Amino acid sequence: MAILTVENLHKNYGTIQALKGISFTVPKGSVFGILGPNGSGKTTLLGIIVDILRATSGTVKLFDETPTREHRKQIGTFLETPNFYHYLNAVQNLEIAAAIKGHGKEDIDRVLQMVSLDQRKLSKFSTYSLGMKQRLALASCMLGSPEVMIFDEPTNGLDPVGIAETRELIKKLNKQGKTIIMASHLLDEVEKVCTHVAIMQKGTLITHGHVDEILVQEDIVETGAADVQQLLSVLQTYPGTAKVKMNEVHVEVSFPPGTANLEAVNQYCFNKGVTLNHLRLRKKSLEAKFFELTQNNK
Numbered sequence: 001m002a003i004l005t006v007e008n009l010h011k012n013y014g015t016i017q018a019l020k021g022i023s024f025t026v027p028k029g030s031v032f033g034i035l036g037p038n039g040s041g042k043t044t045l046l047g048i049i050v051d052i053l054r055a056t057s058g059t060v061k062l063f064d065e066t067p068t069r070e071h072r073k074q075i076g077t078f079l080e081t082p083n084f085y086h087y088l089n090a091v092q093n094l095e096i097a098a099a100i101k102g103h104g105k106e107d108i109d110r111v112l113q114m115v116s117l118d119q120r121k122l123s124k125f126s127t128y129s130l131g132m133k134q135r136l137a138l139a140s141c142m143l144g145s146p147e148v149m150i151f152d153e154p155t156n157g158l159d160p161v162g163i164a165e166t167r168e169l170i171k172k173l174n175k176q177g178k179t180i181i182m183a184s185h186l187l188d189e190v191e192k193v194c195t196h197v198a199i200m201q202k203g204t205l206i207t208h209g210h211v212d213e214i215l216v217q218e219d220i221v222e223t224g225a226a227d228v229q230q231l232l233s234v235l236q237t238y239p240g241t242a243k244v245k246m247n248e249v250h251v252e253v254s255f256p257p258g259t260a261n262l263e264a265v266n267q268y269c270f271n272k273g274v275t276l277n278h279l280r281l282r283k284k285s286l287e288a289k290f291f292e293l294t295q296n297n298k
C-alpha cells in the first residue's frame with residue numbers, strides 16, 4: 001500500500017510557479033526525504049499534502065484513497081515550531097494539543113519519554129532551549145501514535161547534539177513501523193536517516209527513488225603520469241571502470257563504491273608502460289552528486 005501518492009501537482013502563487021507538475025509515491029514504512037535547495041518548493045508541497053494549502057491542479061491520495069478526515073487523523077505534522085504557551089509546562093501544553101487533536105491525556109507521558117523531555121516535563125516552555133522546543137513539537141506530533149509523520153526541516157536551528165537526537169528519534173519511530181516524510185535541504189541528514197528521497201529543484205522533481213540508487217556514491221581514482229594523454233588512453237581500456245576522464249592535470253577513473261583497487265590500477269598502468277607519479281582514492285561526496293544533479297537541471 002502507498003502511504004501517499006501525489007500526481008501532477010501544480011501550485012502557482014500569482015505568477016510564481018512554485019510546483020510544476022510533481023508526481024511520486026511514498027511507500028509504507030519508509031523514511032522519505034524531500035530534498036532541495038531553498039525555494040525549490042518543499043514547504044509548498046508539504047503544505048498541500050497536509051491540506052493547509054490548495055493545489056492549483058493535481059491530486060493527493062492518502063492510503064490509496066482520496067483523503068478524508070479519518071485519513072488525516074493518522075498523520076502527525078510538524079511544519080513549523082508551533083506556538084506553545086510560554087507560561088505553561090510541557091504536560092500542560094501537550095494536554096491542550098491533545099484536546100485540539102481529539103486525543104486523551106493518556107499518551108502524554110509516553111511521547112515525552114520518547115523525546116527525552118520527561119525529566120523536564122514540569123518546567124515552563126519559556127525555560128526550554130531551542131532543541132527542547134523542537135522536541136516538544138515532535139512529541140506533540142506523536143500524540144495518538146499516528147501511522148505517518150510529516151516534518152519540515154526537523155533539525156533546523158539545532159546544534160549537533162540536537163541534530164543527532166532528532167535523527168535517532170526518527171529512526172526509532174521508523175523501527176516502530178511509522179512512515180516519516182521529511183523535507184530537508186541537508187543532504188547529510190537525508191543520507192543518514194532516509195530510505196527514499198525525492199530531489200526537487202525550482203518546482204520540479206529531478207529524480208526520486210531509493211536512497212542507495214539516487215545518492216549512489218562513487219570511488220574515484222585520481223592518477224597522474226608524465227604523459228597524461230598516454231595515461232588516459234591506457235586507462236580507457238581498464239576493465240570495470242564506470243567512467244574515465246581528464247581533470248586538469250590528472251586522469252580520473254570512477255568505480256562503483258568499494259570496488260576501486262589502487263594497486264591493481266598501478267600495476268595495470270605499469271604493465272602498459274606508464275609509470276604513475278600520482279595515485280589517490282577519493283570518495284565522491286553526496287554534496288558533489290547533489291550539486292551535479294541540480295546544476296544539470298538549471
Ligand SMILES: Nc1ncnc2c1ncn2[C@@H]1O[C@H](COP(=O)(O)OP(=O)(O)OP(=O)(O)O)[C@@H](O)[C@H]1O
Binds near residue numbers: 013016041185
Ligand atoms: N505565500 C507565497 N506567496 C508567494 N510566493 C511564495 C509563497 N510561498 C512560497 N512562495 C514561493 O514559492 C517558491 C517555493 O517556496 P517554498 O517555500 O515552497 O520552497 P522551499 O523549498 O520550502 O524553500 P525553503 O527551504 O527556503 O523553505 C519560492 O519561489 C517562494 O518564493
